[in-house]
Amino acid sequence: MAVVGDGESRALTPTSYVVLGLVHMLQPCTSYDMKQLVNVSIGHFWPFPHSQLYAEPTRLVDDDLLVEEQEDAGRRRRLYRLTQAGEDAFRDWARMPAQDIGELRDEGLLKLFFSDPADRESIATLAAAQVKVHEERIETLSAVRDDVAEDASPAQMATLELGLRWDRTAADFWAEVADNPPG
Amino acid sequence: MAVVGDGESRALTPTSYVVLGLVHMLQPCTSYDMKQLVNVSIGHFWPFPHSQLYAEPTRLVDDDLLVEEQEDAGRRRRLYRLTQAGEDAFRDWARMPAQDIGELRDEGLLKLFFSDPADRESIATLAAAQVKVHEERIETLSAVRDDVAEDASPAQMATLELGLRWDRTAADFWAEVADNPPG
DNA sequence: GTACGCATGTAAACGGTTACATGATTTG
DNA sequence: CAAATCATGTAACCGTTTACATGCGTAC
Structure with a gap:
């Protein structure tokens, strides 16, 4: 055989x-x-x-x-x-439903975790940069969404939608941190 | 030397x-x-x-x-x-601000992306499982938050907070998908 | 017809995961 | 004092990343 x-x-x-x-x-x-x-x-x-x-x-x-x-x-x-x-x-x-749990793996989060509580200015700087990154990606993803709207399946559009929501959530979070740095 | x-x-x-x-x-x-x-x-x-x-x-x-x-x-x-x-x-x-952008890497998202538009039931099943996973993790993280509240720095608590918001965002998203599967 | 960029691919090195292994400590 | 669990570590494999390499088309 x-x-x-x-x-x-x-x-x-x-x-x-x-x-x-x-x-x-x-x-x-x-x-x-x-x-x-x-x-x-x-x-x-x-x-x-x-x-x-x-x-x-x-x-x-x-x-x-x-x-x-x-x-x-x-x-x-x-x-x-x-x-x-x-x-x-x-x-x-x-x-089959996914078994692993999607992790964040965001380097900005690491930096926040390890940040010096006495150095609120660094935290604010970090947070402002993160806001920028996420807002830029919202732009990018929105453009992609418009580009592919014709060709993509509804499920594929939905994945983009979750991406956008994540970046929105993150941008809001970091904006709050920038506004009022923990420390 | x-x-x-x-x-x-x-x-x-x-x-x-x-x-x-x-x-x-x-x-x-x-x-x-x-x-x-x-x-x-x-x-x-x-x-x-x-x-x-x-x-x-x-x-x-x-x-x-x-x-x-x-x-x-x-x-x-x-x-x-x-x-x-x-x-x-x-x-x-x-x-230094983070340069890489934190990626999702969620296997559930992959499955959604590749899902068969004709098979809305599989999508709904997947989505329901994802809701469960994220809600469970909200429980876990909430418990951790209460556990460490005394010892952790405000910045460390903030990282937990973002984790919770992410899981909330994802749970809501998947609940919508389960309710009304794209296809 | 030359230059540039797109298309197509390979190879080596390294980090990460998985699995194994075994010495200490506690618990009953 | 036996068993279980915690503590501590190692080794091998394999996927991923990085870097390199070069043909093919196209525009000027």
Whole structure:
């Protein structure tokens, strides 16, 4: 009996599912096609460098979740598609509620946590900078929203909406901190 | 002339500054002391395994930002303190506004983004689970807040406050999605 | 036809996660 | 004094990041 895949199966990471999801939407597609989509969508809340979009599909081919087909002329680009197992893995993941809890990982929060209570001025400066960052991102995301309104699904628009609400919440919070620095 | 540190200096990561900040608060302290504090504070919004609290101080000693002193009896635990360079590096970081933008990295958001518009029931199920997760975390964080209210600085309490607001924002968002799934 | 930018990809190094391991302390 | 739990640490693997490299099209 033929064994498919090399050796033990690995646990898939969120990146794996991002790639499966992207291929699901775009197949057949190249790594660069994925990159293009990432740039205007999930890249805004789940950033990663494009090299992952080359490395991860290779692993998924090993796992028999993707198939790769290489052009025989020109640039010999690699085109990816889902296998049946890939479709299944993606659908199962999409259906199952998320188990991990989304963390903030905001460096500004770290700085606030470690701030010197006696140095309220530094805190105010930090807070003002954070307000700026979040308001700028509200601008960016609003523009993206308008840009993609035609093409994106309602669920995709909703992800943008949560992003905007988060930045609004954060901007308000930091504005309060700037106004009245704790210390 | 004596050369301090081995080879080229590396770029410090957020983890580096977490450790510098922890040592700043607790020095002299062991990795385990840091772990204790992490568990009831930044661990809630910037989680990482305790092994990092052993690995990173070793690197920081190489960088001459920490000094290590080993007990000569008993468990021979390692105690860390900041060097002058460590104090400086930490203070400089703390003063400078954060440059990276805190990202969401919420797996639930990914699932929403990739959800099948035709399958509104899955979306509603996902959303209901997300509501539960965030409301539970509101409970947890509220309890932590009450627990540490005596000991924590106002700035530290403020970080908890932002965490709570984020979970509130997210819980509300997902409740709306559950109520009226896009698709 | 040259220059610039977009498209496409690779490789090495490093941090982070996971898993394991075992010595102390407390509790019953 | 046995068992459980806390305290303390190590090692290996693997994903991610960073940096480099270079073909192809297009505009001037």
